[in-house]
Amino acid sequence: MTGAQAPGVTTPWRPGPGPVVCVGETMAALAPDPPSPLLTAERLRLSVAGAESNVAMYLADHGIPVAWLSALGDDPLGHRVRATVAASGVDVSYVRTDPHRPTGLLVKDPGPAGTRVHYYRRDSAASALGPGLLDEPPVGTAALLHLTGITPALSVSCRDLVDRALTGEPGSRPYAVSFDVNHRAALWPDGIAPKVLGELADRADIVFVGLDEAQALWGEHLTAPAVRARLPHPRVLVVKDGANAATAFTDAGTVTVPTPRTTVVEAVGAGDAFAAGFLAGLLRGAGTTGALRLGHITAASALQVTGDHGPLPDPAETEALLALSTREWARRASASPSA
Template sequence: MTGAVVTLGETMGLLRATGIGSLEHMSDFALHIGGAESNVAIGAARLGRSAVWIGRVGDDALGRRVLRELRAEGVAVDAVVDPEASTGLMLKESPTQGTTRVSYYRSASAGSRLNVGDLDLDAIASAGVLHVTGITLALSDSAEQAVFAAVDAAVEAGVPVSFDVNHRTALWGDRDPRAAYRRVAELATIVFAGPEEAALLVGPGSPAELARRIADLGPAQVIVKLGEDGCVASIDGEALATHAEQITPLDTVGAGDAFVAGYLVALLDGLAPADRLRQGARCGAFACLGPGDWESLPRRSDLDAFGSGDPVIR
């Protein structure tokens, strides 16, 4: 399949503590960027696919850094620079070895002001796949409407829609996300969800049952991600599963986005369903081997060398 991976959402500045322990005791931080949708765009670009990120940043240093980093990674950026709102910020800490805590400072951010007028409808109509997430749905009423408009434009143009539920309880507050999630899922071609996220759409059940029941809503491809247990899927009516790569993870943040990027690129490359799932699992595992939301996302050459057993790459 031709066409780019097109996505939209909020990307923020990210301050990551460089040591182990609580933020109250940390003095050294590294500055990065992060956002689920741009992570997928970077992941697709690293795997050799064209990628487009649509978003909104503040007219500030963090916003300029977001745009610079995405462009440096080969992502085509279609962004509004908002002079009236700041770029959002998240803080990332490792309270103990192997654990990660992320705190967000994004209320009234530039990214939350994303709206229908920010959309590049031509890019969406010519995309290979449009990827959206529940995070953007939760940001604000205008961002929610932008997601609905983007999905409608993709469906009208015959472009597959990918939806990662990516539920964030704190963003929704006392609002119920289920109607918005179901609206997008019913129009989507592909749905990604963890078990608890899937249950928001169709109620409780085993992972395989959840995949099948979400497929009954309309999407032809449903993948329930199970972390270290791999994933199960319902693809074109067939029940599938794949195992996770056996690794010692350093940082699991961004693994789900890496899985999505690997799967979508495999889909666009014409791979069979089982091979799509395997590529997604390999990308997710590889992303866990280094720190950062996206810095450890694999390139093609990384996947070729992954699992070779030789710790030295020559």
């Protein structure tokens, strides 16, 4: 991506120059291949799954220097995870190997009502991460630190890590912090998620949240502007409304970009892809509209594959999409998936 601004651009605040560091757990993942209920599946496919490493891999695809910081078990699954993330061009040299704790595992069970995910991550290597991780070398030189609401749900030490990363007001830290709310209800059985995630999100510089998860956390009648009222402090707040649109609230104004129609194979990973695309656009100075469009384009790459990480369009195609007029983009958003 060249960084050219899309039509109707506004230019919000953006992080300074420097690498991005994504912090969080990545697990090995098993899923029926082809997709089918696990009970009747004859073959399973092994891949990797992690919100933060998904973002890192898509950022690398966009040519953004990025490191992933985490911990893995000294086991075959951990070796597979490390190699897979590294193969996408992400710096994994600071990922810890824990000889005493295993790599986490998830198993997908597709069904008529959607895909259920079963987690085996208790006492995993990444769950032992703590605030000391922020003293590691890649964080000290980072322009942007990317975190999600999954990490503080894993353990007390992981929550302390995120809390320390968000110490201080937006703009007062040596790096900017991007925070994807990424609410996983199964990880918050004690009912404290609305309070904890709300407080953490409001301390970040850049926040991503789905309208549906915001409604589940803070009120079923919330609109995108009401989410902004609930989270007034982030310099950039992106509220994603699924297949409809995404809205960015910034110091330069509010911009909404409709979601282009695409064929959906599996929705898992699309939110991470969107975040990576938006961050890549923001870091490249594409403006709010361009960043939102690049988020949608990147999300479509995840929607069209069964795994979390799909190939980006050809760069020339991406540039052409970013250069569309507002009317042309709207036509693409209202077209049928096969158009």
